[in-house]
Amino acid sequence: MDNSIYNRLKPITPNDSYVSCTIFDYNGNITAVSKKYPKMKFLRDNNLFPRDLRKIDTSSIDVAPSIMVRTPNSIVVNMLHIKAIVTKDTVMVFDTSTPSIATRLGLFMYDLEMKLKLPAGNLSYEFRALECILISIMSYLEAEVKSHLSSCGLILSELEDQVDRNKLQDLLIKSKKLSSFYQKTLLIRDILEELLDNDEDLAGMYLTETKQFDPKVENYEELEMILEAYYKQCDEFVQQAGSLLNDIKATEDIVNIIIDANRNSLMLFELQVTIYTLGFTVATLVPAFYGMNLKNYIEESTYGFGAVIALSIIQGLIVTFINFRKLHRVQKLTMMETNTKKMGRLASRFHHSSSPVGTFNKDKWYYRLFFGTRSTNYHRPTTKEKDVIWRMINDDKPFR
Numbered sequence: 001m002d003n004s005i006y007n008r009l010k011p012i013t014p015n016d017s018y019v020s021c022t023i024f025d026y027n028g029n030i031t032a033v034s035k036k037y038p039k040m041k042f043l044r045d046n047n048l049f050p051r052d053l054r055k056i057d058t059s060s061i062d063v064a065p066s067i068m069v070r071t072p073n074s075i076v077v078n079m080l081h082i083k084a085i086v087t088k089d090t091v092m093v094f095d096t097s098t099p100s101i102a103t104r105l106g107l108f109m110y111d112l113e114m115k116l117k118l119p120a121g122n123l124s125y126e127f128r129a130l131e132c133i134l135i136s137i138m139s140y141l142e143a144e145v146k147s148h149l150s151s152c153g154l155i156l157s158e159l160e161d162q163v164d165r166n167k168l169q170d171l172l173i174k175s176k177k178l179s180s181f182y183q184k185t186l187l188i189r190d191i192l193e194e195l196l197d198n199d200e201d202l203a204g205m206y207l208t209e210t211k212q213f214d215p216k217v218e219n220y221e222e223l224e225m226i227l228e229a230y231y232k233q234c235d236e237f238v239q240q241a242g243s244l245l246n247d248i249k250a251t252e253d254i255v256n257i258i259i260d261a262n263r264n265s266l267m268l269f270e271l272q273v274t275i276y277t278l279g280f281t282v283a284t285l286v287p288a289f290y291g292m293n294l295k296n297y298i299e300e301s302t303y304g305f306g307a308v309i310a311l312s313i314i315q316g317l318i319v320t321f322i323n324f325r326k327l328h329r330v331q332k333l334t335m336m337e338t339n340t341k342k343m344g345r346l347a348s349r350f351h352h353s354s355s356p357v358g359t360f361n362k363d364k365w366y367y368r369l370f371f372g373t374r375s376t377n378y379h380r381p382t383t384k385e386k387d388v389i390w391r392m393i394n395d396d397k398p399f400r
Helices: 037-043 051-054 099-117 125-161 167-196 199-204 223-283 285-290 305-334 335-351 367-371 381-393
Strands: 018-024 032-037 066-070 073-077 082-086 091-094
Touching: 018 051, 018 099, 018 125, 032 037, 037 051, 051 066, 051 073, 051 082, 051 199, 073 125, 082 125, 091 099, 099 125, 125 167, 125 223, 125 305, 223 285, 223 305, 285 305, 367 381
Parallel strands: none
Antiparallel strands: 018 032, 018 091, 066 073, 073 082, 082 091
């Protein structure tokens, strides 16, 4: 492997006038390494369209993966780090400008060279090349999904023991990378699925033994078996990545619940401190009045000092007790019970009064001071009127 294509392949600089590729012949021998071709001449020689240059051009920009059939003589493949054109007796693998991708591409070319030199058997040249491409893609996806499962699984297990800020930041970064990987595997799976569902493309991929598309005849078992095997493998990667994303989402929800609970505990502690502070403040109010430099007629009393202390302590305890009781009600979140009791009290008041407000309020002097005297009386409906209203609500009939 010292003098193989793995060591000879280097990243190149993109050029607007040329395309650079390495060519394998029918026997797996390398006939050219990083050979440059003028773009327009290359398109004419291979019966390609100008738009196909986006799929094969040397660039660091990621293009959506695709497998396009250019009948009757080529298959254009663009999947992750591999950009290639497969014919019935030639494979052209296009170079890259990214050093990390160049390393993976060199490994793929070495593997392609070895597999094309093996005895062909009953499998045609283009299918052997296509299968080698799919093997390289699936191997890369398998290695990456194992890396994600290992790194994300470790962080998730650590978060189960302790919620740490640095671990959450690492999980955020890992989840973004995992989402990108999930989208890549999903696109590749969709490409294979579209090929399996399109008999016309399957017929066009037979380059050695050309087949005419006939909707009545579906004899593509050889190619379908290859594509279906790698489709299932890619679908497995999609399921694993999706399951891991769901685990991360569930962990994020649990962490948010824990953080909310801690925040509520801090707020509760702050309220408790505030209540104690208020109690001490109220308790010091009476001694403050007692200590004023004014005659209050209890300086000479034997029990004055003790009475003031006792009164201030009792006053502070009462205020603290009342506030803690209200806080305890809010903390228990007994909204339904509270609403039920309130509705019961309102119904009782309504039953014993001729108005929704109640006579006990209307007779109060402060009620008349703020609201005045009402001359309108509200009468409760009779039993017959209640029955009519009930039928109207349930049957949606007009009131008569």
